[in-house]
Amino acid sequence: MTRDEWRQRIEDARRRAKDAARERREHPELYMPVPEDPEIVATERVLNDESLQRGDIIATKRGMFVYQGGPEQPRREQDFVPIAPKTAR
Numbered sequence: 001m002t003r004d005e006w007r008q009r010i011e012d013a014r015r016r017a018k019d020a021a022r023e024r025r026e027h028p029e030l031y032m033p034v035p036e037d038p039e040i041v042a043t044e045r046v047l048n049d050e051s052l053q054r055g056d057i058i059a060t061k062r063g064m065f066v067y068q069g070g071p072e073q074p075r076r077e078q079d080f081v082p083i084a085p086k087t088a089r
Contacts, residue, residue: 047075057083 001009024031039061046058056067058080069079 043077046080047077049075 042060046052046060052067052069052075053071054067054069058065058067062082063085064083065080066083067075067079068081069075
């Protein structure tokens, strides 16, 4: 690559960077992070937890659940059985 070709590549890169910066300034709404739903994140975390054993209890905003799946199978939402809260007498 010649020195002039190298300089041209640098100028092209600078121009692309300036164009991208201008685009972000003019349309910031296009670059806003999408908020993640905490319940979806928590569900994914539990479903991907390889340390779960049959009988483990999971506490969530929706209540308590007991894991009924096997250690060698992929986790499914159906493997988590709700535990009914005790009622006061």
